[in-house]
Amino acid sequence: MNIIDELQEIYKEAEDLISNVKKESQLDDTKNLFIGKKGKLSLISKKMGNLDIEERKQVGQKINEISENLEKLIIIKRDSIKDEELNLLLEREKFDVLQPRKHRESGTLHPITSVQMEVEDIFVSMGFEVMDGPEIETDYNNFEALNFTEDHPARDMQDTFYTDDGNLLRTHTSAIQVRALKILKPPFRIIAPGRVFRYEEIDASHENTFNQVEGMVVGKNISVANLTYTMNQLLSQIFNKETIVRLRPGYFPFVEPGFELDFQCMVCEGKGCSVCKHSGWVELLPCGLIHPNVLKFAGLDPEIWTGFAFGLGLDRLVMMRYGISDIRYFNSGNLRFLKKFL
Ligand code: FA5
Numbered sequence: 001m002n003i004i005d006e007l008q009e010i011y012k013e014a015e016d017l018i019s020n021v022k023k024e025s026q027l028d029d030t031k032n033l034f035i036g037k038k039g040k041l042s043l044i045s046k047k048m049g050n051l052d053i054e055e056r057k058q059v060g061q062k063i064n065e066i067s068e069n070l071e072k073l074i075i076i077k078r079d080s081i082k083d084e085e086l087n088l089l090l091e092r093e094k095f096d097v098l099q100p101r102k103h104r105e106s107g108t109l110h111p112i113t114s115v116q117m118e119v120e121d122i123f124v125s126m127g128f129e130v131m132d133g134p135e136i137e138t139d140y141n142n143f144e145a146l147n148f149t150e151d152h153p154a155r156d157m158q159d160t161f162y163t164d165d166g167n168l169l170r171t172h173t174s175a176i177q178v179r180a181l182k183i184l185k186p187p188f189r190i191i192a193p194g195r196v197f198r199y200e201e202i203d204a205s206h207e208n209t210f211n212q213v214e215g216m217v218v219g220k221n222i223s224v225a226n227l228t229y230t231m232n233q234l235l236s237q238i239f240n241k242e243t244i245v246r247l248r249p250g251y252f253p254f255v256e257p258g259f260e261l262d263f264q265c266m267v268c269e270g271k272g273c274s275v276c277k278h279s280g281w282v283e284l285l286p287c288g289l290i291h292p293n294v295l296k297f298a299g300l301d302p303e304i305w306t307g308f309a310f311g312l313g314l315d316r317l318v319m320m321r322y323g324i325s326d327i328r329y330f331n332s333g334n335l336r337f338l339k340k341f342l
Pocket of ligand 1: 171173174198200205206207208210212252255258283284285286287288309310311312313314315316327
């Protein structure tokens with residue numbers, strides 16, 4: 001067989017292989033096999049030394065022609081492989097934007113969140129603004145500006161977690177009172193819902209991570225009557241039925257006088273259970289008139305400005321609302337529990 005026929009054979013073989021290639025990587029291998037440095041065409045060109053000038057010219061032209069044609073075939077094949085891959089992908093990922101969705105289970109709001117939203121609505125309807133504050137607080141905002149001096153024994157009631165730089169996880173939303181007093185001009189009314197943290201042994205009614213809603217009203221001639229009216233409004237709207245509460249003195253360094261508003265336990269209807277520690281009552285809503293020192297810390301004259309504040313225990317309110325017998329359900333992620341609120 002002469003060299004030109006041999007080249008013709010090689011071309012035919014290459015053409016067949018290229019037309020059967022399925023993947024781009026195989027195409028590269030085929031290219032190397034024929035027109036690569038060690039490919040079949042270079043091997044042939046090594047034989048050209050034995051040919052005379054005229055034949056060498058002819059063979060050289062043929063090799064160039066074949067390798068140009070093979071290059072073109074490879075380009076065309078590469079494009080068609082890419083097109084095929086794209087079509088396949090489009091076929092696989094085809095979706096109809098107008099097709100009705102298959103039923104998929106959707107989540108719901110956590111009961112704490114939905115009751116918090118109700119509480120916010122009730123207060124907003126009474127002219128309160130909703131404020132927020134950070135969960136990591138300064139010692140000043142959480143304690144000092146609320147009249148807890150550094151060695152105040154009341155600090156022991158609210159132990160917490162401290163960061164290396166001396167800040168702490170806030171123990172109560174009362175820290176937002178301090179922020180409100182700094183940035184708002186009286187008269188004002190705010191509520192501030194949020195998550196709080198305590199270094200605490202947990203049981204049916206105590207968590208180390210729970211939620212409160214702080215409330216604060218600053219104005220002129222604010223009295224205990226304003227406070228109890230507001231608390232009654234909240235409770236009658238949340239429970240939509242007569243609730244039994246009791247008001248007793250309570251101590252917090254940042255209010256004077258201070259009260260504890262307790263709720264007759266709705267889990268056991270006052271008979272006694274693990275939620276109310278068998279007393280029939282649940283501590284829910286401590287409150288009081290703002291201590292003059294707190295107003296002074298914020299640069300307000302307590303002879304002119306007065307106010308009340310409260311700190312609602314949101315988890316316990318939700319427990320009373322739904323008769324939930326253990327606070328630990330809230331952070332448990334237990335779907336059987338959460339699905340009851342769908
Ligand atoms: C306070 O945190 C005060 N800052 C409340 C306050 C605000 C008083 C404004 C006066 C004026 P206390 O530690 O009692 O107070 O907590 C308030 C409410 O949070 C409690 O009545 C209770 O409902 C809830 N609470 C307290 N500790 C826990 C806990 N470990 N787990 C769940 N709820 C709790």
